[in-house]
Amino acid sequence: MPARPAGSTSPKALNIANEVRRRIIELEWRQGERIPDEADLAIEFDAARATVNKALQLLADEGLLDRRRRAGTRVTVNPTRKATVSISIVREQVEQAGMAYSYRVVAQRRSPVPADIGARLGLPEGKLLVHMRAVHYGDGRPFQLEDRWINTSSAPGLDGVDFWQLNANEWLVQNAPYLRAELAFTAANADKREARLLQTRQGEALLVMQRTTWNDLGPITTVRVACQPGHLISTDGGYAKSNWSPGETRTPRIS
Numbered sequence: 001m002p003a004r005p006a007g008s009t010s011p012k013a014l015n016i017a018n019e020v021r022r023r024i025i026e027l028e029w030r031q032g033e034r035i036p037d038e039a040d041l042a043i044e045f046d047a048a049r050a051t052v053n054k055a056l057q058l059l060a061d062e063g064l065l066d067r068r069r070r071a072g073t074r075v076t077v078n079p080t081r082k083a084t085v086s087i088s089i090v091r092e093q094v095e096q097a098g099m100a101y102s103y104r105v106v107a108q109r110r111s112p113v114p115a116d117i118g119a120r121l122g123l124p125e126g127k128l129l130v131h132m133r134a135v136h137y138g139d140g141r142p143f144q145l146e147d148r149w150i151n152t153s154s155a156p157g158l159d160g161v162d163f164w165q166l167n168a169n170e171w172l173v174q175n176a177p178y179l180r181a182e183l184a185f186t187a188a189n190a191d192k193r194e195a196r197l198l199q200t201r202q203g204e205a206l207l208v209m210q211r212t213t214w215n216d217l218g219p220i221t222t223v224r225v226a227c228q229p230g231h232l233i234s235t236d237g238g239y240a241k242s243n244w245s246p247g248e249t250r251t252p253r254i255s
Contacts (some may be wrong), residue, residue, distance in 0.1 A: 016045050016055035024064055024075055031077045035065070038073075087181070087211070089170050090136045090144060103167050108132035117149055118191035120212055122221035132163055135197055141228075142198045148223040154215060168221075174231065176220050178213035185209055194226050203230050 006190040020041075023029045035041075038056070040219070042049045056073055060063045076129045094101040111131040118125045136143045148168055152159040155176040188208045195202040206229065212222040 010051060010054070012045075012047055013051045013054040013058070016041070016047060016052060017058045019045075020055065020059055021062075021064060024059075029075050031075050034074045035070050039187065048121065049073050058161040087173050087178075087213075089173050091167065091170060094136065094143055096140040099139060099143075101154060102139070102140065104137070105164055106133040106135060108163055116222040117175050117222060120222055121149070123151070123219060132168065133197075134168065136169075143228055145194060145226045146223050147226075149220055150221045151219050154217045169223075172213075172221060176213075177215065178220055179214045179215050182210050183209065183210060188226070190226070198226065198228055200229055 012164065020029075020035070027033055038046070038049050038052045041047075041052045041056075045052065056065055056067065060067045060073075064076055065073050066076045091101045091103070109131060110128045112126040112130075113121070113123055113129050115125045118127065124128075129154070130152055131148070132150070133145070133147050135145050150158070150159075150168065150172075158176060159180070161171060186208050188206050190198065190200055190202055190204045190206050192202050194200075194206065195204065200206075207227040209225040209227070210222070210223070213220045
């Protein structure tokens with residue numbers, strides 16, 4: 001599933017893209033209609049032409065615009081929107097659910113990457129990466145367990161970050177913008193370690209999310225997120241949302 005990068009595009013370009021998207025959705029610019037040239041839009045939005053180009057390319061990537069050299073840019077006829085997901089900050093999810101957030105790093109060290117993780121990242125087996133496990137809590141109860149590998153050469157300053165002290169999910173979302181991501185969901189039975197850290201029974205069905213991100217320097221991180229039983233992940237407006245009520249024991253599902 002393609003993912004929408006966080007922080008890789010300037011605010012000005014995003015604002016222009018949002019306004020152009022609005023005009024398309026509200027039918028100010030109709031399907032098949034040619035939109036104003038980049039130079040005209042640059043004047044209208046008081047922006048550099050390169051910024052307008054970036055904004056229009058975002059919408060072309062979404063399938064809303066059809067850009068052809070020498071033929072201009074037109075609103076796509078019968079557009080098919082690509083699924084997009086933005087990476088959420090777990091602390092915000094917990095707090096939005098009305099719970100007090102806390103976080104604990106269970107283990108962290110530099111370790112040789114095993115073959116299966118290396119293949120997922122496109123890195124050679126044995127390359128040293130940061131490997132860590134951490135638990136996110138809501139009102140003192142486990143919310144999510146993450147098992148994460150971090151490639152510290154993928155972003156400036158990343159090699160010096162102390163993830164014993166900083167929340168890796170939040171730091172990476174805010175400081176390591178990605179250009180591409182892969183996201184997959186599966187179900188798995190809790191092993192002994194997962195059951196202990198999530199405070200559930202061994203063999204309990206868990207919703208598991210596997211996410212890997214890349215930038216122009218290579219892979220940034222891959223993380224396996226095991227969710228507390230009763231966890232629901234849904235999508236709304238391109239954002240993945242997680243919901244969990246501590247008193248509920250429903251079967252995990254994806255919608």
